[in-house]
Structures are given as structure tokens and as C-alpha cells.
Amino acid sequence: MTDVKKMIGQVFEEIADGIESGSFGKKAVVAVTTLGSEHGVENVVKGAELAQKKDPSIEVRLIGPKVETSLKQYEANTDEEGYKVMEELLDSGEIGACVTMHYNFPIGVSTVGRTVTPAFAREMYVATTTGTSSAHRIEAMVKNGIYGLIAAKTAGVKRPSLGILNVDGANQVERAFNQLKENGFDFDFAESHRADGGVKMRGNDVLQGTPDVLVTDTLTGNILMKMFSSFTTGGGFEAHGYGYGPGIGEDYNRTILIVSRASGYPVIANALIYAADLVKGDLGKVSKEVFKNAKAAGLDKILDSFKETKKEEKEDEEITAPAKEIVSEAIAGIDILELEDATHKLWKNGIYAESGMGCTGPVIMVSKEKIQEAKEVLKAEGYM
Incomplete structure (x- = not known):
């Protein structure tokens, strides 16, 4: 009975949020570019159709060569045409988000992946997986953590916990987030499942999905996403997870999500659902709020300190x-x-x-x- 009441409460909360934002009753319109996959256009179209079937509350569209499908299509016969159409549709507001492959983000923007960890089937956001938040490693990882919190909050995690992968620079990143927390930036640290605890995540924490947001450098994050998505298939076909995620950065306004050329249709479908979650949650609005709070807690000063040798x-x-x-x-x-x-x-x-x-x-x-x-x-x- 308690669970039923909880579900009803969540439904009413979603309705209230939708009315407040003006999105109630509207479908989240998302698209995917179909060229560039190692598994062919058919694989991408199959993923798009699966996403539409799994979530009727969204509207999935295609950007690419004409194919037989019930989905709305925008014709583009080269990668360059596809990117141009995608950017025009995003900037005009005709679509809210787009999934694509091999997109060049500006420095300062990187992507937050979303996966399902194998031990307890927990969802975890990997921050980050492609792109470059900063040329400075520690500054980049701190920004990655901010981006991860933004993505998780927008996708519906009310109060995401943050853990830092035990890699080079982890202690400095932990100090930075401790400073932010002491200065009023409101978030929760994850606690390692290892006996000695702490915010630094070890291998078993990664497998168990201990944190909602796992902070790491981008190259390591990219490898983790590859491992999680294709560890059952030998690497050539990504079958699990939601892809490498949206490009996030301060004042970056396009919601573009990345998948790999090796991403199979299940990942394509999930990436489109992830994209729709970001549209419904208003990524731009959440990003501005989180950055505002982080800056009020001294983010810029903390980042500048890493540049001083x-x-x-x-x-x-x-x-x-x-x-x-x-x-x-x-x-x-x-x-x-x-x-x-x-x-x-x-x-x-x-x-x-x-x-x-x-x-x-x-x-x-x-x-x-x-x-x-x-x-x-x-x-x-x-x-x-």
C-alpha cells in the first residue's frame, strides 16, 4: 500500500512539474543521425523504432538517407549534411535533443555517460566520457563532477551522490569538492563499499554502481563506458547502457548526445530515451542553476588555484x-x-x-x- 501511495505521489509531482514548466501533455521530440554506424543505417533505424515503441511519450525522428519507416525523417546523405540539419533543428527548437556519432564539441564541453552496472543493476552516470572539459587534468575532473551532477539531476535523480574514481588527481578533486561543500554547494558524497569507506571509488564500487555520479578523467571514462556496454559481446557491438551522453559545459546550449560507431540498436534506443529525459527535465535550466550555485560556492577561485603551480x-x-x-x-x-x-x-x-x-x-x-x-x-x- 505504501508503494502505491508513493507511486501516486510521484505521478502528481510529475504532473505539477509539467504544468509549471509548460511541458505537460507535450511530447519530447528527439532525433538521431543515422549515418556513421559500423552496423549500418538499419541498426540505427531499428534503435530509433525501438525507442519509440518503448516510450510513446516521446517523438523520435531520423536525420539521414530516406528509409522505410513510420518515423518522421529529415533527409541528409552525408555526415556533414546530417550535422548541419541537426544543428539547425536544435537551434530552431524543432527538436529538443539529438543523438549522433563522432561530434566535435568545443573545449570546455564533455559528455556524461549513463550505464547500468553489472553487480546490482544500478544506473550510474560516468563523468565524463568524450570531449575535453579543460586542458588541465584536475580542473577538468572537477568540472566533470559538476557536469555529472547536472546530467543526473536533469534525468530525474533527485539528489545524486558523487564518488571520485581512485585515479591520478583524485585527492585534489576530493579537496575541491570538500571546499565547495563547505562553502554551501549542496550535494552528497557517495561512500565506498570497501571497509575503509571514503569518497574514492575502487573497482568493486564501479561494478556495484556505488555512486550515482562517478567522476573520472575523460579517457578513463570512455574506456569504462566501452567495457560496460560491450563486455558480453567482445567489444564489436555495444549492447548495454545509454551511450556516452550529452555534451555539457557552461553556457553550452545544444543538447547533443554521443553514441559510438559500435553502438548497437539497444544502446541507440536507450540513448534516445536518455535524450528525452534531458528534454523533459530541461537540461539548460538545470545547468544554469547548478553552475550558479557552484560559482556562489567559489568554483572559479578553486579552479584558478589549480592553474597556479x-x-x-x-x-x-x-x-x-x-x-x-x-x-x-x-x-x-x-x-x-x-x-x-x-x-x-x-x-x-x-x-x-x-x-x-x-x-x-x-x-x-x-x-x-x-x-x-x-x-x-x-x-x-x-x-x-
């Missing part, structure tokens, strides 16, 4: 290690990219330290007597 030691100043001591205590939470600099900073402050790699990531080893002093130095220098 640590003060370099004078060329004629040689840093040597203090007298060697027995190092039995480990300090975790130092990013691998900053490990050597952090160790040298301790040396400069008269603390003997050694860098190392524990089972959960990089560590700095110091003596039991110096651990508290070492932590204070590292915190003061911005390494923790």
Missing part, C-alpha cells in the same frame, strides 16, 4: 633529506601527482620522510614522533 625552489637551492629515521607512520590523502613535492616540503621543514604506495593509494612515511608535525606542514602547504 607550487612555488618552485630556487635553482641554486638544493633540498637534501634530513638524517634518516625509522618511518613507521603513514600519511594518506596526498595526490600521486604531488607526492614528490610534498615529501621535499617535509625535508625542507626538517622532517625526514619517504614516499610510498599503500594498498589504497600513495602515502608519505614519517616517524611516530614527527607524524603530527608533518600533517600540520602538509595541511599548511595545501597538500591535504
Whole structure:
């Protein structure tokens, strides 16, 4: 009975949202370009028809060569024609979103994939999977997390949790999101299912879909999407998930979603449904709201700090290690990219330290007597 009441409540909430936004009773119009697939135009058309069948509340259209179908078509016989038609339809508002292959986004825009993880069949947003949020790795990953929250919120996840894949730069990204949270940016961290917990996601967290939004660098995200989508088919036919997702960036106004040339018709269908979710949820509106809140919490200042390199030691100043001591205590939470600099900073402050790699990531080893002093130095220098 409780579930029924909950469902009824959700229905009324959706109706109210639709009336407020002016979208109630309207179909989300989405399109797909049919050229470029390794599996042929027929595969894309089959995916489009499947999406229309699965969700009658949307209207699916095709951009490409004329084919036998009941779906509305816009003729385009080359990739270039297809992109031109797609952009014109998006800019005019005739379609709300479009799924395509191999589209060049400007720097600052990258795509948020959506997949179904194998362990518990949980949906997870992978931020990001194609495109380049920034030329600076850490700045890019912070932006990727913002983009992931935007995509998940727009697609209907009321309060998405955010986890950071345990890759190079993860600690710096975690510090950035902690700063945003402390400054009032409202979101939830995911908690690793590993015994030691934390916001950094390990391999089993990825398989289990522990976070709603998984933050990573784009190249790793691309590989994860490929693995999730085609691990049962050997890689040549992507059969699972919703594709590589929408290009998101500050002030970017087109809702264009990417699929791979290897994407099979099930992924094409899901990508169109993902596109419709973004149209219904008003991606542009959500994006503006999230960016506004993030900037109010100091996002720009935090991103600028990554572009400032640590003060370099004078060329004629040689840093040597203090007298060697027995190092039995480990300090975790130092990013691998900053490990050597952090160790040298301790040396400069008269603390003997050694860098190392524990089972959960990089560590700095110091003596039991110096651990508290070492932590204070590292915190003061911005390494923790």
C-alpha cells in the first residue's frame, strides 16, 4: 500500500512539474543521425523504432538517407549534411535533443555517460566520457563532477551522490569538492563499499554502481563506458547502457548526445530515451542553476588555484633529506601527482620522510614522533 501511495505521489509531482514548466501533455521530440554506424543505417533505424515503441511519450525522428519507416525523417546523405540539419533543428527548437556519432564539441564541453552496472543493476552516470572539459587534468575532473551532477539531476535523480574514481588527481578533486561543500554547494558524497569507506571509488564500487555520479578523467571514462556496454559481446557491438551522453559545459546550449560507431540498436534506443529525459527535465535550466550555485560556492577561485603551480625552489637551492629515521607512520590523502613535492616540503621543514604506495593509494612515511608535525606542514602547504 505504501508503494502505491508513493507511486501516486510521484505521478502528481510529475504532473505539477509539467504544468509549471509548460511541458505537460507535450511530447519530447528527439532525433538521431543515422549515418556513421559500423552496423549500418538499419541498426540505427531499428534503435530509433525501438525507442519509440518503448516510450510513446516521446517523438523520435531520423536525420539521414530516406528509409522505410513510420518515423518522421529529415533527409541528409552525408555526415556533414546530417550535422548541419541537426544543428539547425536544435537551434530552431524543432527538436529538443539529438543523438549522433563522432561530434566535435568545443573545449570546455564533455559528455556524461549513463550505464547500468553489472553487480546490482544500478544506473550510474560516468563523468565524463568524450570531449575535453579543460586542458588541465584536475580542473577538468572537477568540472566533470559538476557536469555529472547536472546530467543526473536533469534525468530525474533527485539528489545524486558523487564518488571520485581512485585515479591520478583524485585527492585534489576530493579537496575541491570538500571546499565547495563547505562553502554551501549542496550535494552528497557517495561512500565506498570497501571497509575503509571514503569518497574514492575502487573497482568493486564501479561494478556495484556505488555512486550515482562517478567522476573520472575523460579517457578513463570512455574506456569504462566501452567495457560496460560491450563486455558480453567482445567489444564489436555495444549492447548495454545509454551511450556516452550529452555534451555539457557552461553556457553550452545544444543538447547533443554521443553514441559510438559500435553502438548497437539497444544502446541507440536507450540513448534516445536518455535524450528525452534531458528534454523533459530541461537540461539548460538545470545547468544554469547548478553552475550558479557552484560559482556562489567559489568554483572559479578553486579552479584558478589549480592553474597556479607550487612555488618552485630556487635553482641554486638544493633540498637534501634530513638524517634518516625509522618511518613507521603513514600519511594518506596526498595526490600521486604531488607526492614528490610534498615529501621535499617535509625535508625542507626538517622532517625526514619517504614516499610510498599503500594498498589504497600513495602515502608519505614519517616517524611516530614527527607524524603530527608533518600533517600540520602538509595541511599548511595545501597538500591535504
